[in-house]
Amino acid sequence: MPVRIVFRCEFCDARPDADTQLSLEHQLKAELFGEYLDAPPSNWLTWTGRGLFGPARYACAEHRGDLTAYLRTHYSSVGPHPWKKGPYLRHPPPRSRPDSSLTRAVTPRSGKSY
């Protein structure tokens, strides 16, 4: 049964557009501790949290500064991670369809597919 993950901005309850939703879903696979991640294309900001850094948190482009301020206020005693400055890591989603030119380049001439 397919599951849809609902992301919301911590500050205004906004939801991401479809492409940013894919970025945010892809970021869930990253096992990072106390890191900021940029979520293109709508410039959302993710805080991965974990452990003493609390839960993952998300902010829309308008509220990125509010998220970093909140984290620096509440988690700066845990470690320097909330003070990290951008540009942050990006984990853009893989292309939804394979690039046909790349697929052609790696497909063996025998026609076998892997």
Ligand SMILES: [Zn+2]
């Ligand atoms: Zn917001």
